[in-house]
Amino acid sequence: MxxxxxxxxxxxxxxxxxxxxxxxxxxxxxxxxxxxxxxxxxxxxxxxxxxxxxxxxxxxxxxxxxxxxxxxxxxxxxDAYSALAEQRDVLLRKLDKTQLIINHIEVAMSIAQGEKNLDILFTGLPAEKTARWKSQFAEMASDQSDYKDVMQSLGNLTQQESEQFQQVLEHWLQEYLQVLSLPVHAEDVQQLVLEHLKLQNRFLRQMCKGEEFSGIGYQGYLTLADAIIQEPLAYELFAHYAPSLPEHLHEAMMYFAEHKFKGNIDKYRQVAVGSLSSE
Missing domain, CATH: 1.10.1660.10 (Multidrug-efflux Transporter Regulator; Chain: A; Domain 2)
Known part of the structure; x- marks a missing residue:
């Protein structure tokens, strides 16, 4: 100094x-x-x-x-006060524009994470099939906006949650393959159908972060069951594991819907709505 x-x-x-x-x-x-x-x-x-x-x-x-x-x-x-007030208004307008840009960036990040999570969910499947399935998945949306909405929702899952769900789903599939020779109303089959409902509820809950989700309803469950045999992509995905899997699972889910879900809708739409890490 x-x-x-x-x-x-x-x-x-x-x-x-x-x-x-x-x-x-x-x-x-x-x-x-x-x-x-x-x-x-x-x-x-x-x-x-x-x-x-x-x-x-x-x-x-x-x-x-x-x-x-x-x-x-x-x-x-x-007039310093007027100058400061004027500059405040300028900065507020810039803040609104900046926030809009941040919102767009966050949406883009969610979509990118959703596409990454989709790759995780296809882990272990043949590369040539997954490439085609992802292309079909994109085409299923009525327009690009619908596809982005789905990817953004899928992007609500972290990479760890996606990996966990993929592992749990793969384990469930392997268990279900062991009961394909049983009738759809068999107790072991119906227990696995219930586990499938739990998995779907947990997965959708994670996708709906920030939004209210009260579980898959009865009509929603019927739509989910029908999609397994009506949607070519879903059918082919399940048939990859066993040709008879799509029809067997569909019939088992319809039996579950008619004999269990329909008579106790509130109970089954709320079942296992916790996060994937709640096990």
Whole structure:
């Protein structure tokens, strides 16, 4: 520190976090004029200069132009309140635009995560089939907006949740393959059908983060069951594991719907609506 509480331009630059070039510019435009030493002409700043520099930097953070800052700080008749109110309105408009951009980015991130999660759900399946299935999945949507909505919802799952669901679903499929020779009303088959309902409820709950989800209803369950044999993509996915799996599972789900779900809708639409990690 120099004598008489003065500071060199390099010291002020370090203390304020601004470049020496910036301080020289402020001096040249009359915004912050330091003392000139008589012996060598070097710039020196006092504590009052530092306080003024702090004010300048505050206005800079508010995105005032240098001309506007000079008007605010140098004119005795300048209406600082009006200038600040005007700048606040400018910043609020920018904030709205910035938030809109952030929203678009977050949607794009969700869609990207959804597409990544879709790859996870196809883990272990033949690459040539998964490529075709993903293409068919995209075509199932009536338009690109519907596809993005589905991907965005799928993107609500974390990578860990997607991996867990894929593992649990794969385990369930392997267990169901062991009961394909049994009639659809057999207790072991119906227990696995109930487990399938639990899995679907948990999966949809995770996809509906931030939205109310009260479980798959009776009509929704019938639609889900019919989709297994009516939707070519769903049919082929299940048939990959065993040719008879789609029809057997469909009939088992319809039996479950008629003999259990229909008579106790509230109980079964609420079953296992917890997260995938609640086991």
């Amino acid at each position: 120099a004598t008489h509480n003065t500071f060199s331009v390099s010291q002020v630059s370090q203390m304020a976090g601004v470049s020496i070039r910036t301080l020289h510019h402020y001096d040249n435009i009359g915004l912050l004029s330091p003392i000139r030493r008589q012996d060598n002409g070097y710039r020196e700043y006092t504590e009052q200069h530092l306080a003024r520099l702090h004010q300048i930097l505050v206005y800079k953070q508010l995105e005032f132009s240098l001309d506007k800052i000079r008007d605010v700080m140098c004119s005795q008749h300048f």
